[in-house]
Amino acid sequence: MEIEQKQAQVIEHFVKQASTLQGSSLVSLIVQVTSHSSLFAFSEILAVPSVLELQGTDYAVYIDLLRNASLLPPLTPDQITKLKQLTVLSLAEINKVLSYDQLLEQLDLSNVRELEDFLINECMYAGIVKGKLDHLRRSFEVQFAAGRDLRPGQLGNIIQTLDDWLNTTDNVLLTIEEKIKWADKKCALNTIHQKQKAVKDKVEEVKKSLFNRGGRDFQALDDVLFGETAGLMDYEEDRTRTKRRRSPIY
Template identity: 30%
Template sequence: MTQDMLLGNEEPSKSKETFLEKFCLLAKAATTTSALLDVIRQALEAPNVFVFGELLAEPSVAQLKDSEDAKHFETLNLFAYGTYKDYRSQPEKYIELTPAMQKKLQHLTIVSLAIKAKSIPYALLLSELEIDNVRHLEDIIIEAIYADIIHGKLFQNTRVLEVDYAQGRDIPPGYTSQIVETLQAWVNSCYSVSNCIDMQIKYANAEKSKRILNKERVEQDLINLKKVLKSQASDSDESMQIDTHGPGTSGGLGQSELRKKPSKLRNPRSAAAVGLKFSK
């Protein structure tokens, strides 16, 4: 049985950005540290906020990194760039997550996996989300689909999540240079492919020209051969006409002479009789 959870091809609406802007404004307006920490916790629990880069960039939030409230900064950093396994590996580094926060972090982990691969086995999802129940896993995936951060289908027979779309996550600091290098490598690869195609086109055109010239040469040779054969056939016909109707060249008798000769030798006995009678 296949469960189709495709929600459409449209990209997420800009309402998520609006929600994030609201928390950025609240962070700017916070006059005390406790108020700022409360804003951070609200952003982490908010169901429609899945990017946190702008909030991290707020000066008041950045100052928390080296303060006694650094756990709030690290937790916000975790939700921006990390995964559920990162949290489980060092839970003491972060604030205690509420059930809503944990579920959101699991949703973000699914997004990270969906960005890397379009076909995600259940086994990998169960491992990354540290879930031992397939039904629970499917519920979390369906929640992520309805949250509009991924589009895809659940194939229960093959136990695979096929992803059609995944929302992008925040880009870690210093990662931009890696993106530039990746894009440059892609551009260089495109140039190489383009040059290879140009060479193949030139080779194909040269081969085509050779074939055309060869074809023209063969056709001309055929025309010349036909002319020679026709000329030889004409000479042969003329020669045969001369041998059949012309005078003999070997001293033999012609046809008219051959027809006349037998008439002189007709009735040899009569001639003998006449000869005998004359001798008496």
């Protein structure tokens, strides 16, 4: 997605900067990181050695601001917006339909109008989520949500899910192969049947042709054999009748 491609470029930029800074000089950079409008994943930045050195110091609260709200110092408006955006992403990982009541509580907003404005302007326009607002049902239907950093222990669940998916796809492929073999066999049988039917139809056609042709030849032969004889018999009969009409000569 576009938001993830843009985020990768931002992460690369901040990682390079963090690698060249030490100690207190990282504070302003961390504030920029946690306030950036296009950044919603921080694991690569937190893994930079110079940033890891801040853990256990007064600056560690900036690194952990997304993990431990109780440790946070006063936040800037941009950081507060960032935390609310990340809260929406975290909720979208669990459910694809988020109720307004849940969102109002988690985002500490006072009314539905304020909530819908936040979802539209700070989430959907920012490209981190896509979905539909249902004012009547008081819910937000999530269609897409940008990914967040993996939480501890989450990687094992993802690996297990992928293993299950691979096993399922293997079973589906085996089923498809069996169906293909069955279809090939069925097609071969149909081809043989069609050829047999074509031969049978051809034989019937030849038989019919021979029968029709034989009938015409038989009729012609009948006319030749019996037509002339019948004419001769009629002629002889006429001569006999003529002779009988003559009076005897005395």
